[in-house]
Amino acid sequence: MKDKEVAKLVEQEEKRQKSVINLIASENYVSQDVLDALGSEFTNKYAEGYSGHRYYGGNEISDKVEDLCQARALKLFKLSPSKWHVNVQALSGSPANLAVYLGLVPLGGTVMGMSLTEGGHLTHGHKVSATGKFWRAVQYGVNSKTEQIDYEAVAKLAKKEKPNIIVAGFTAYPRVVDFKRFRKITDLSGAYLMVDLSHTAGLVAGNACPSPFPYADVVTTTTHKTLRGPRSALIFSRIDNRELYKKIDKAVFPGLQGGPHLNQIAAVAVALKEAGSPAFKKYAKQVVKNAQVLAGELKRLGWRIVSGGTDTHLVLVDTWMDGKGVSGKEASDKLEKAGIIVNKNTIPGETRSPMDPSGLRLGTAAETTRGKKEKDMKKIAQKIDEILKK
Template identity: 50%
Template sequence: MTDTRHPALSAQDPEIAALIGAEEQLQADTLRMIASENYVSAAVLEATGTVLTNKYSEGYPGKRYYEGQQNIDPIETLAIDRAKALFGAAHANVQPYSGAPANLAIYLAFLQPGETVLGMSLPMGGHLTHGWGVSATGKWFRGVQYGVRKETGRIDMDEVRDLALAERPKLIFCGGTAVPRTIDFAAFAEIAHEVGAVLAADVAHIAGLIAAGVHPSPIPHADVVSTTTHKTLRGPRGAMLMAKEEHAKAVDRAVFPGLQGGPHNHTTAAIAVALKEAATEDFRAYAQQVVTNAKALGEELAARGFELVSGGTDNHLLLMDVTSKGIAGKPAAQALDRAGIVVNYNTVPFDPRKPFDPSGLRIGTPSLTSRGLRASEMATVAGWIDRVVEAARDQDEDTIAKVRSEVKALMDGFPAPGLPVA
């Protein structure tokens, strides 16, 4: 039987069509709480799957190495202009394929191999590309890491300054993948200026919150800003770089021809659509609700005995240590997945366990907020998490299965945007 949602694909490759259909159903039926995931709109989804994927466009608008750019140049120009307007940036590059290549372009633009970069330690909440040893950025450059205060779980700005003065990095990264508190971009800029370093702000997780004005912006403070275009920004899987005007040429040269060939034009178009959506009042209300939901969820989880890193959140994510519940992060995440609550296990600061079997869970509210859930539903969500974590500890699969049916019942009442599933 042909799938009416994907008729050509179903006829040509029924195996892939069936798996995509199963994923559509899974995204509809589950409570998706991975902090880096979201639902894109139907418009963004349509733009991503267009004939723009057929076209090569090496270079930049007006300066291409291929002909036939009559439609491509205006699309990329729209994306650039919308990014600059939304974030108040002097320059924007929308061609990076994803967040890691975007960050690598920053190194190519500003550093020579072997020079020093100061970034947040991966186990403390940083990102691989901020100079961590297993990353190319830690192998080709000298990485030095800062962390958080043990007693507060917040970035230790005194340590950042001391390390910067001692190590004299050429580049300082701020931002990360598991930072539940507001990032003080001005304080980082002051330290970078003091030691003569380039300041790069990686706002991949919080770009949507910045665009909506519910998190401070790094644009006035950082030399260059990198971000993915999905996560809280609710766009396709892509990335952008924004920079001060004096760094525009260096950044553009680093992306192309430094690291990439032709941009993915279908992704560029979808980025443009997402940026237009992010400039609306509806999006601003959405972003505020993301934060409201995260705070409410944190309060409900703390009331049930979960240990939250830094005591809570200022943004879209919560990081919590489940050790006190008598279980590690990995089996807890796996049990939650069986219950239809999709999270990821994660290291917590000063974690005594190994990264592949850590003590914590990282959870976020962007996806559930996109479905329309509000703070009033967070008690229910926290209750499910508590029941499942305890059930996993006690090997109680009946409770996990019961929660799974309850999750589906709630999700049926909050249809996901963009999904071709009733």
């Protein structure tokens, strides 16, 4: 790179990433092939429209890369192209979710999702997000005792509020989700079922977590967490006489975006092929095993694990423990000083502030990519314990 200033920053960031233990649950390390596709000439091309229907010339190769990405996405999740459509143009997870609401929910209609404090995402209807401003948001949480989804309570709320869409999908929920149960709830209330699979898409692809596809109308996912791709998103929609996919495609373009980022689409295609390999299946299972060992060891050392454990890549730790421990901010600051990168997080029934909440969210996707196994997770848990008790 001729630009020495930026080259230096890139080098510094590469060094930083290599020198830390990365337990950020939403991050991962992509392959060199993904990086190469991201830095390819596709970045130069404008391709407004969809494959075969573009507003610009010179797109015969762009069409091929978009088609390939779509075909690989459907294949990875074992979906028939006659039954499912996938849009690969959303620029990231938040615009993908926004596009689904824009396509399927009339402005002022009702979006029902899990609240941010209990494990949902901003784009599931939080008041500071456009999704909570353009639509009426109804939020559900977890059961205060089990700290897991209370499906009875979700059903009751849906019956009362009659949402247009129910979002099942989370940013800080460590347990597998009963998608069949969500389907029953949406059937009773007449809503669409949208699953936001952002966190566990790689685990579903690797057969380490149950698939939502038999039950959902729409599945959105980021491609950069457990799926280990570039920053982007996919929107899958069931093909039937409701023609949801047409409404969603229109919402992405021209509703929300102009030209797609073809370099991202090429890089997603690379990641999707990688995620279909036998090695990735082993990886996905190891991610979950690692998270379970991390949670188990922290628990043994006296830390409270929200919901008692994990079925995924994610561990939510109550570090505050009603004042007996340390706050989430203090914990994350102390760990960062020692080279362990995590994020502070609210826990169900949060009593503190979002800037200094009661817990930490830990994830094992990134460190598992770097080859870490159960014995390493035990050591990491012991190191965390030692640092936090100092």
